[in-house]
Amino acid sequence: MLILILYFFIVVVAIQLSFYLGVFGKFAFAKAQKITPKKLSISVIVCAKNEEENVANFIPLLAEQNYPDFEIILIDDASSDNTLEIFEDFEKQYSNIRLVKVQNNEAFWGNKKYALTLGIKAAKKEYLLFTDADCYPTSKEWITAMSSQFTMQKTIVLGYGGYEKIANSFLNKVIRFETLVTAIQYFSWAKAGLPYMGVGRNLAYKKEEFFNVNGFISHIQLRSGDDDLFINEAATGKNTAISYTPESFTYSKPKRTFKEWITQKRRHVATANHYKKLDKLQLGTFYCSQLLFILLPIVLLSFQFQWILVLTLIALRYLCAWIIVGFSAGKLKENDLKYWFPVVELVLIFTQINIFITNIFSKPVHWK
Structure with missing residues (x-):
């Protein structure tokens, strides 16, 4: 035995x-990437539900990006706090911000994919760049760095969305390490020609990719998966690139308790059950x-x-x-x-x- x-x-x-x-x-052994700016029209899309504190702090960081041609689509998904009011103030303040107001729909109650679909349809630009309401870019060159990886063939770009460091917190190290390992996996498989997921904290694709697979329709019944399930369906070795220059990173505030983090990870694991075999x-x-x-x-x-x-x-x-x-x-x-x-x-x-x-x-x- x-x-x-x-x-x-x-x-x-x-x-x-x-x-x-x-x-x-x-x-791990890939060469360092270079940022070669592309003259692409970009729609940055942010979907928020009850995120008043985060959007007040982070939307200005998006609006002040150093990029010549971009708009910001702010989607308020029927928030019950002051998120909508803050978005309306930003729309008045910045000429390149447009607001999409989502009312609860009985058929898609509380479904982020429904809200995102409305935002994507409202976007006027050809290329879409996504981040979450609790995320912020590390530099004013974020749009430039992410969009630089688009080519005629590469119409999907996977980016890195990390978490802030919290000193003397073991849980924070666990959260960040899990995020690191996940990124190593999806970046590596994408380089191997077999992309299988991306993270909505930092993800870009050409609008036509969304309509080529009929949006989120194949998994609309699942409330999660607007990022990884979409990529699992739409991404191929031919149309997918990765972006890992430091200027392209986004960061989020990590969970502060083990219970909150476990709840988040349970959603991710449940979604992964719907990946390709x-x-x-x-x-x-x-x-x-x-x-x-x-x-x-x-x-x-x-x-x-x-x-x-x-x-x-x-x-x-x-x-x-x-x-x-x-x-x-x-x-x-x-x-x-x-x-x-x-x-x-x-x-x-x-x-x-x-x-x-x-x-x-x-x-x-x-x-x-």
């Missing part, structure tokens, strides 16, 4: 190395191999069975993974996270198991 477990462990390590070196290395297979294989990489050595080492070989395989996997994570963290300006890699990875693995089991027995809460 132990020899079979050892062989199985060797296979698991090989799978992990194939992911880290064969796939994730495509992003191949994408679910590769994600499931990676996460299962991560778990088995932790559990199988415990059995082998507890019996001191081939312990030198087992420890060598553990060290090899961690060394390769650490190198890949380290180079990727450097590209995404998350260098401090690489030092927490082994510990935070363990927390994430068992958190994901807990979320998966919890979602089986209860449905997560979605858009506000």
